[in-house]
């Protein structure tokens with residue numbers, strides 16, 4: 001998948017661009033405070049192309065990060081995408097296992 005294809009998955013809801021507080025024990029909670037660069041009307045970042053220079057803490061999501069970060073919003077399109085991919089992979093694995101367990105057909 002190209003970077004453009006990966007980025008196209010994001011539905012640009014802006015929900016991940018709100019400040020978060022670390023409550024300890026691995027629990028991160030969102031506040032009502034948007035990042036200063038978030039246009040809350042459109043949900044878009046006003047500095048997207050240069051965000052890493054301007055806000056070094058702003059991260060670029062990757063598949064690995066989506067799998068490991070536990071603070072992405074529940075409805076995040078990347079979270080839904082990864083869950084869908086995992087579900088498809090699990091169904092395929094179960095199907096392969098079922099086919100391996102099926103007795104070979106006898107030729108007459």
Ligand code: SF4
Pocket residue numbers: 016017018035036037038039044045046047048051055058059
């Ligand atoms: S810099 Fe832009 S992408 Fe990063 S958190 Fe702020 S609004 Fe979101």
Ligand code: SF4
Pocket residue numbers: 009010011012013014015016017061073075076077078
């Ligand atoms: S929560 Fe997910 S879908 Fe919404 S803007 Fe953030 S990365 Fe994109």
